[in-house]
Amino acid sequence: MSLIALLLIPTLLGIGTFFMKNDARRRAVLVVGAAAHASLVAATWAFPPAPLLGGWLLLDRLGQLFLTITSALFLAAALYAVGYLRREQRAAHRDFEEGLLFTNAPEATFTACLLFFLAAMTLVTVSQALGLLWIAIEATTLASAPLIYFHRHHRSLEATWKYLLICSVGIALALLGNFFLAVAASTRDGARVPLVLDSLIGAAGSLHVAWLKATLLLLLVGYGTKMGLAPLHTWLPDAHSEAPSVVSALLSGALLNCAFLGILRVQQVCAAAGQARFGQDLFVGFGLLSMAVAAVFIIGQTDFKRLLAYSSVEHMGILILGIGLGGAANFGALLHAVNHSLTKAMLFLVAGNILTVYRSKSAVGVGGIMRVLPASGVLWIAGFFAITGSPPFGPFLSEFTILKAALDQGRGGVACAYLVLLAIIFVGMITVALGMAQGPADDRWRLARPSESLLAIGPPAALAVVVLILGLYVPPAMHTAIEEAAHLLG
Amino acid sequence: MGAGVDPALVLLALTSVLLLGSSRLTRGIRIVAFQGILLGGLTVAAHAHELSARVVALALLILALKGAAFPWLLSRVLQRADVRREVEPLVSYIISMMAGTLALAFSFWLSARLPLPSLPISTLAVPVALFTTQVGLFLIVSRRTALMQVLAYLVLENGIYTFGVGVVQGTPMIVELGILLDVFVAVFVMGIAIFHINREFDHIDANQLTLLTDWTG
Amino acid sequence: MTPASISSPLSALLLAPFLLGVTRRTKAIAAGRTGPPLLQTYYDLAKLLRKSVVYSRTTTWVFRAGPVVGLAAVLCATALVPLGGVPAPCAFEGDLFLFAYLLGLLRFFTVVAALDTGSSFEGMGASREVTFAALAEPVLLLALAAIARTVGSLSLSTMYSGVDATEWSRASAAFALLGGALVVVFLAENGRVPVDDPTTHLELTMIHEVMVLDHGGPDLAFILYSGVVKLWLLGALLVGLIVPVRSGHVWLDGAAAIAGMIGVAVVTGIVESSMARWRLVRVPQFLVGAGVMSVLALVLTRG
Amino acid sequence: MHLLLLAIATLVGSGAAGLVWARTRWVSRVGAAGAVAGCAMAIVPAVRVLAGAPTESLRMSWQVPYGAFFIEIDPLSAFFLVPILCLSALAAVYGAEYLGAYREERRLGSAWFFFNALVAAMVVVVVARNAVLFLLAWELMALASFFLVTFEDEKPSVRDAGWMYLVATHLGAACVLALFVLLGCGSGSLDFDRMSGASAPVGLLFLLAMVGFGTKAGFMPFHVWLPEAHPAAPSHVSAVMSGVMIKTGIYGLVRILSFLGPPPAWWGWLLCGVGLTSGILGVLFALAQHDLKRLLAYHSVENIGIIALGLGVGELGLSVGSAPLAVLGFAGALLHVLNHAIFKGLLFLGAGAVAHATGIRDIDHLGGLLKRMPWTGLSFLIGAVAISGLPPLNGFVSEFLIYLGAFRGALSADTTAAVPLFGVVAGLALIGGLAAACFTKAFGIAFLGEPRSAPAWRAHEPGLAMRLPMLLLAASCVAIGCLAPLVIGMLAPVVERVSGLSPETVRGVVVSATGPLSFVALAALGILLLTALLAGLRQRLLSGRRVEETCTWDCGYARPSPRMQYTASSFTQPLTELFGLVLQSRRALVLPRGLFPRHASLTTETPDVCAQRLYAPVFTAIGRGLSALRWLQHGQVHLYVLYIALTLLVLLVWKLG
Helix, strand or coil, rough: HHHHHHHHHHHHHHHHHCCCCCCHHHHHHHHHHHHHHHHHHHHHHCCCCEEEECECCCCHHHHHHHHHHHHHHHHHHEEEEEEEEHHCCCCEEEECCCEEECEECCCCHHHHHHHHHHHHHHHHHCEEEEEHHHHHHHHHHHHHHHHHHCCCCHCCCCCCCCHHHHHHHHHHHHHHHHHHHHHCCCCCCCCCCCCCCCHHHHHHHHHHHHHHHHHHHHHHHHHHHHCCCEEEEEEEEHHHHHCHHHHHHHHHHHHHHHHHHHHHHHHHHHHCCCCCHHHHHHHHHHHHHHHHHHHHCCCCCCCCHHHHHHHEEEHHHHHHHHHCCCCHHHHHHHHHHHHHHHHHHHHHHHHHHHHHHHHEEEEEHHHHHHHCCHHHHHHHHHHHHHHCCCCHHHHHHHHHHHHHHHHHHHCCCHHHHHHHHHHHHHHHHHHHHHHHCCCCCHHHHHHHHHCCCCCHHHHHHHHHHHHHHHCCCCHHHHHHHHHHHHHHHH | CCCCHHHHHHHHHHHHHHHHHHHHHHHHHHHHHHHHHHHHHHHHHCCCHHCHHHHHHHHHHHHHHHHHHHHHHHHHHHHHHCCCEEECCCCHHHHHHHHHHHHHHHHHHHHHHHHCCCCCCCCCCCHHHHHHHHHCCCCCCCCHHHHHHHHHHHHHHHHHHHHHHHCCCCHHHHHHHHHHHHHHHHHHHHHHHHHHHHHHHHHCHHHHHCCCCCCCC | CCHHHHHHHHHHHHHHHHHHHHHHHHHHHHHHCCCCCCCCCHHHHHHHHHHCEEEEEEHHHHHHHHHHHHHHHHHHHHHHCEEECCCCCCCCCCHHHHHHHHHHHHHHHHHHHHHHHHHHHHHHHHHHHHHHHHHHHHHHHHHHHHHHHCCCCCCCHHHHHHHHHHHHHHHHHHHHHHHHHHHHHHHHHHHCCCCCCCCCCCHHHHHHHCCCCCCCHHHHHHHHHHHHHHHHHHHHHHHHCCCCCCCCCCHHHHHHHHHHHHHHHHHHHHHHHHCCCCCCCCCHHHHHHHHHHHHHHHHHHCC | HHHHHHHHHHHHHHHHHEEEEEECHHHHHHHHHHHHHHHHHHHHHHHHHHHHHHHEEEEEECCCCCCCCEECCHHHHHHHHHHHHHHHHHHHHHHHHHHHHHHCCCCCCCHHHHHHHHHHHHHHHHEEEHHHHHHHHHHHHHHHHHHHHHCCCHHHHHHHHHHHHHHHHHHHHHHHHHHHHCCCCCCCCCCCHCEEEEEEEHHHHHHHHHHHHHHHCCCCCCCCHHHHHHHHCCHHHHHHHHHHHHHHHHHHHHHHHHHHHCHHHHHHHHHHHHHHHHHHHHHHHHCCCCHHHHHHHHHHHHHHHHHHHHHHHHHHHHHHCHHHHHHHHHHHHHHHHHHHHHHHHHHHHHHHHHHHHHCEEEECCCHHHHHCCCHHHHHHHHHHHHHHCCCCCHHHHHHHHHHHHHHHHHHHCCHHHHHHHHHHHHHHHHHHHHHHHHHHHHHHHHHHCCCCCCCCCCCCCCCHHHHHHHHHHHHHHHHHHHHHHHHHHHHHHHHHHHHHHHHHHHHHHHHHHHHHHHCCCCHHHHHHHHHHHHHHHHHHHHHHCCEEEHHHHEEEECCCHHHHCCCCCCCCCEEEEEEEEHHHCCCEEEEECCCCCCCCCEEEEECCCHHHHHHHHHHHHHHHHHHHHHHHEEEEEEHHHHHHHHHHHHHHHHHCC
16 A cells, blocks of 8 residues: 555646646755655564555565665655755846756656656656556656756756657667567467566576576666666766756765666666676676776866766766675675765765866866855765765775675686775765865855755755665664575575 | 567568568558557467457557557658658668568567566567567667657557557456557657648758757867 | 903094094195194094084074984994904894994984084085985994804904904905905095095085084084094904904904004095085996995905 | 774764764874774774784674675784774874864865775774675775775875775785685685685686786785875875784785695795886885885885895795794884884874975975974974884894794705895895885985075974874884893784794794894994993083074085975985986986076976886777777667677577577
8 A cells, every 4th residue: 555655646736736836835845856765665674565556566675775765866866856945036147157047847847757766766756567558657757857858958858858769768678679579578379478577586587598588688778777887887877967967966865876776676686597797797798898998088177067967977887896796796786876876975965065166067167165155065075085985984884895796706807906996986976075175265155154054955965874874784673674685596 | 469469560560670661651651550460460370369348448449559559640740741651761671671580680689688487478578579579669769750759669669568468367457548648648748749740840850850969169 | 341352442532533643644744744743633632622613593402412423322332342352341133233323323413413403504515414424324334244244243342353363264255355345334424535525625625524514612522532432343344254364362462453543544534535525416337336235245255 | 892882883883973073183093092982992902902912803793795794804804804993093193183174175084984984894894794894884984095095085196096006905805705705615604714715726716816916915016006096195194004904914814824734845035026127226216216205105016025024034944934034024024014113104294294384295395394393393304214214223123033034944945945045135134225215315414404495494394283193103113122132022913824834833932932033132332322321421512512503514615505405306416326227217308508597497207118108008998999889879779779689590590499
């Protein structure tokens, strides 16, 4: 029952907000919806919800993990969005890169799409039927496209177009993959194992290996495009850099995870069919490649939102690498998914604060944040140290776990490449972050005395605290939950 | 095994080749519309032996969407943008055709690699489906205007759908509908996007959208 | 602490000024002059001790402490150096390092005292002093260590008592090289020709003398005295090697060593009167050459 | 042990309190008081263990992967704890006054927070017995010190220094990370007591340790961050960083060596080689510097080199199975760790006092400070004598031990092994001579003569809070010099830990070394006594005589002016000429022109040769290579789709073909 609620609340509220006139009320609804969703999700930990549609909708540990991340991030984002939309509430803005005037998309559309986006992502996490999963993932694309085009200027439009086209192509391939899976699951007499996870896993022995492999390839490429694995990641930096920061936070923190979940699902089937190794080798390759490509674009990157976007590519690489290594690395990868989502969302939100004051996405034009926006500056630095895997923050532990798994499996080459790439990326990212945070404050900003509202600081600060705690202490409950989730991956 | 399956598949392949060689956007739209109609027919033909209301409804829906709604929407866009011809494509039409033949070969090779567990409605089904899919991909890569890319995306979709109809029987209704809905929304949103692109940039040449890049050299 | 072992520091303290007198007299004779009496250095010391002093306003207590600490260091050093076969009162493993570093202490304070005057000339001298010392110190230690290795002993007294005719016959080549190295160190550390000319009248060319330009009275006496004692000690290290008289009879060995010292003084005088001071840039080459000699000696010695 | 936990809590708590009360006048007192209290508490168990109490350990479960809160104070940890705690406490007292100068322009809360965090992290690093805990503390130490280094982040130079430090230390940390994971390879836990060299090629582990910990310690050529970061930091922080923080690198190396079992000979040779390189090059670059703190930083490289020499001799001893070599080498190295902490801390505090009083770090603009800052001058002189390794102070004792070890080895070993050991002896001697040259320069030019600039004229003695730490450190220099035999007795259990030799063997060697050391102590006392006597004699002689004051007799030159004094650059010119090939100094010379020349100038600077010739090219090459690959993101969407198509094609053909 609660699954229905989880899906319907955002959907209905979304429809509602679409027709609402009053801005303040609409924002209130957004927050309420997010809070309700979050509390329902929290409740699912206490009372596991019953499966629906004959097991098509079911919340297993894996889905629950990602659902929780998504819901938590959405709550933070919703709170932040209230302040953000207030700040953005102006007739026309001057685009600080091309100097043209531009307007924002209607706030109603924006809010509604946010809620639809949440509904779609929820569906991704709860759907066990792979067809349904595909529909949900495509739905996330369609719901998020208008969000990216919130600021109606050239670059955001271009980004939206690329996002739409590339992701649609990818998703289309994933659909083909689903059909392949259906073929793999069908038997000589035309009967077929339903494309629902547990029945597939149950009948894994009878699946046709060749088609299964083809399925994995197609779904890997299809969902990998959405997930942002190099070289399929090309839409990601554009979309993340041009979307409003609050949307970037959701894209990077929640959406990519959903695509990742899609890949995990098919990997579950392959593992059950005894084909785990086949996918894992590819995963390791994609993981290292993604990290390498990210490193290429992070070194010397001046646009700090693109920097964060490429860092997402890197971390998606780390996740898939972890799954590719398997064993203890599965645990590490899932833990890292949590850490990365929280940290990256936090960073994007802070980037939003910086953007509103400095009105420049070029790191060169930004300096002395520590002096101009003390709170944001501290969060910015902390976030960068966290995302680059320095103690005492969460990502350190998860990356460490993956490294140890790699070496325990005796894959020194992988571990070495992994370490080297992490080091290069650290240098690239920290250089930008420090250059922005430190240094003397330009009088333009200092005299302006920008104030940091609670709504702008609270959500990222809360996320930062969680990340810090996760770096010093992994709660036993969470530990076991992630272990169970990792166990599902075999 | 319903009659007229093979002709439909062959026509599908031919139309795709035709699309490879066509320069006029309006004709492109018509071709894609025709493919939509073909798919509707194919759906019926594929389930000829156990024709059910469900199948007919689905076929009609497909006809309505792919045969009517999309072409209508896209030609609206075309009028707004008032672009008649595809801008000089990145890959000339002749080479496109040749590539098409290569793609055909590849799809036969691939379908040979993948022995079907159960008999499809036709031996042509898999190759043609894969071929159409590749044509779609190829067109996206090789054509400039955003509109053409949407058309190409539709061709890609058609290919995949052909595979679904031809090889996978008995997909659950809800999934079919969901897929159609998604495709519909996708095309709809893309259409809107093209409206905006045309308004903002005064052209719909997707290749000139290169503001966002890390390549300064 | 036998009366025998007290004899080597005692002789150093008493006879060191005499050694300088010998050198001076030799030079005078070589130059065809009568020259100062052999005991002139004693007279100088006595006179200086009776004089009053003039200090520069620039200077601080460091300037006054320099000579005192330097002399203290040298006096300590006398307790470590054997006189030929006669062992030193304090003989222990690695005392050669203590000896070298005591000389270093003397140098350190002479230099800072010189810098305390703020005079560019004294600064110049100080700079040259530290430069050459930095090169001379490794040579000295290498040479001593090489002797130690040949004789197979770890303290100055025991190793010098080991240097006898048989050892010479065994490791003559090595000893010859080491002798050469020690001569170089002897000349360089004591600021003798060809490294430095103690009697020059052109401050620009001085090394050691220019550092003490501002000192007078008892301070200068201290400096002069520590200078001659240092001369004696380094001479003793040289003589201990090149005069291998080890009868085991204290007085005989002592006498031989003292004779050797006087010999060294005479030779120094002859060298100084027969050759000119080198250009400063050549001095490092001179010292590095000595270093090479002692390394060669090392390789020659079979442990 | 619980006292230690309490101490850590105090440090962190007071740091946090400093953050809270950042705006108040009390922040410095709170921070400093917390630091001192924490150190006072923590030193109790350390001293207890050093005094022979059994090793204390505490293991608590900790909910992180592979982590356990497992700490232990064995003699080795205790030995490193003592300097860390003492120097940190003194530096904190000093900092309370030193930072007062900054109270107006910036909040001091963060400075104190990070300072106390740094101290706490260093404590945890040396007591941690679990890799995760160690790495956590290790990185916290790096971060805290980084933020302290960039205390004055409005200066570009400081930011660059901080960046270089952060990058270097992080790359080092990556090696340490790999090292520990390799050490714990296979086993489910990363506790130190489970670790052994068996899991991976031992040589690789050793090299990783050399690079990882060597970067922190400042071995050549991994030292490049050091001469940048230490001058940039506030002086009491430089004192802590240079005095003890870089020693945690030595600690880590020694600790790892104790895991790796009997070493092959080449480890010893490598350590000796690194030691000689760091020592000689370090002191040479120090000679060429004008910036007082930069000079001191390079001397840290030199002293780390001496420590490495000691360790190398020790490892050699282990590999050839000669106990005296091993024990004396390790004892010398460890003792030098302590000594260097003392005198380098002292010197940095002195330099800080100078900067505090004049705002100048370039010694060519200083001079005559001894008259104006007598106490600072005295303690700086003592530090200078000590760091030059001269008797009667502590520097000589540790160098003497290393000499002794190398010397014994050289006499016992055959020629092939002996000659390198003599190289060690000669190298140490050269280092000593050059260090003396460098510090006669530093002290002589900065504190003696006439002031060369107006700020130097106006210089004044700092307050008690800054003077007292310096005097205490100076006193301990003298004390260790005079109590050498007792000190080495204390070292015995530590050396056992490091060398893994049996207690009686170690005792035997220590006893055999006590004789010479007591003579050294005797000589030290003798020098002090004789100095006193001669000074008295001098007084007697001069009493009742005329003592006149006049200007320096500058060879008859009438009116010598301060600007005519010898400068640091000219003082070291012969040596820098001599080693010009290594130093690669840059000189900009403006010759006087015309009959009445207005202006003529000579400026020399000596940038770090490793940074210039080794790292800069590599980094630029990497950057260029990567930027060449950026065309991947050219912005043409149809090619992006092509990437997808090609990827799919390749995968299909590759995997299904």
